[in-house]
Amino acid sequence: MGREVARILSGHSRYGHDTMFAGVHLLTVGSVADFSASGLELRYPAAVGRDQPRELAEDADPVAAFEELLAWVLEQRPMRADRVAVQLSGGQDSATVGLSLGALYPDAVTACAMELPSAAGVQQMERRALLAGACRLAGDCTVSALEYLPLHPAGARRGGRCSVYEEPYTELLEASLAAVVARGVVAVVTGFGGDELMAVAGQGSSRPARVRAWLGPAAREAEAERDAGIAPATAVPETALLALRTVSAPMLRAGVWPVAPLTDPHMVRFTRQLPEVWRADKALMRERLIRHGLPSRVVRPVLRETFAEVMATAVHRYAPALLRDMAADSPLVDAGFLDGRALLAVAEDCERGVRGAAEHSAVYTPIALDLAVRSLT
Known part of the structure; x- marks a missing residue:
């Protein structure tokens, strides 16, 4: 459970059986679920090999x-x-x-x-x-x-x-x-x-992932195991x-x-x-x-079309109050998954405007997780 919470908070979602809820599992592609008197056993399928690039025939389209x-x-x-x-x-x-x-x-x-x-x-x-x-x-x-x-x-x-x-x-x-x-x-x-x-293999950003200042010690420790227990390679x-x-x-x-x-x-x-x-x-x-x-x-459009401004606007309008509530009383802070003081600092930055909120749009994730946890209590 802690491992999956850390994956969510750090933005490193992985495909596998784990969920953040004890006793609740995901049935992934090709997995087998066995129910018996001894309980539930989940088994992953064998990994699927990747097809490799080939040469085209001379007249191929x-x-x-x-x-x-x-x-x-x-x-x-x-x-x-x-x-x-x-x-x-x-x-x-x-x-x-x-x-x-x-x-x-x-x-x-x-x-x-x-x-x-x-x-x-x-x-x-x-x-x-x-x-x-x-x-x-x-x-x-x-x-x-x-x-x-x-x-x-x-x-x-x-x-x-x-x-x-x-x-x-x-x-x-x-x-x-x-x-x-x-x-x-x-x-x-x-x-x-x-x-x-x-x-294409090797294509994409080579920049290291940004460290989330609001991650607490429990999240940082569990996040090191983010690849443990995940599904093997799938066709899709x-x-x-x-x-x-x-x-x-x-x-x-x-x-x-x-x-x-x-x-x-x-x-x-x-x-x-x-x-x-x-x-x-x-x-x-x-x-x-x-x-x-x-x-x-x-x-080839001139401008990049993304939802970045939409999320930044939402974080600017709604995140400050939610983050302050979380810093004061959140099971995620109490369990060490989030740092309350860091959340307060982010709240201040987000309140200053959409541009400041854009730098902290990833804080949407801990807010969403906190809301999900609260909705179950």
Whole structure:
């Protein structure tokens, strides 16, 4: 239990059987659960080997092959197109899925998205409009991210209605789901897993993880064991499985079935066998957009579109009071997982403005964990 709490607080979630609740376990992909008179025994499957890049045949077209395979994967899911929505954020992953859905079900599928603020939001909506036309989607349904901030007093997190393992933007996700459900949608197709599909070995930030000043001694000690007892390598990368875990429960609660075609094992195996040049910088996805006639501002947007400002705004507005309450009375502080004085210092920084809060956005996690613990007492 302590090991899992430390993983959550330090931002090093791992895929495995552990949860923060005594007697509660996760059944991971391929695991076996044996119930007997002696109790519950969980066994992991054998590790899955990774397919290695291969050379393309002289006349091979990986973009066309990728498109054909994705269409086949989508066709395996029984869907009534007029009751399906696709999360079209404007990014490469959702655009990839949207193009294939539109080709299979032209003028039938609804687009949905969480609208970002500021200049990035303006760019996002312009790009989405071009994508929606190219994907031949039937309609659009957006909600403003700033209207459904994390940690909002009336939101699911503060009300104890969601797990610490769920999407940090649960309030926003629930609003988006409610909007599409009102239109009769029963399945939402996402682009989860796209980053993992296009990942290249050794690619990514080499900067060391930032030390969380508010971690207490118990968390620092247990965090050293974060890789103990985790699941072996799976066909679908663990980060994609963890991402699906965050959204599946809210979607199912809303009466919506989550569909993530880019996490299909067939897609994973195909892309892992591609030469790295096609995966680096999502070259295959970008080339596909170009072939569909989309302009450079869609293929390579000028501004980075992230939820960083949304989280920083939420932390600025709501974190200071919550952090002071935690410093005064929290089981996580009492157990040594959090440092109360460090939480007070972060509260002061967050109160000064959104820019200061942006430096401490990771403090959302201990707040969410504290709320989850309190909701059980």
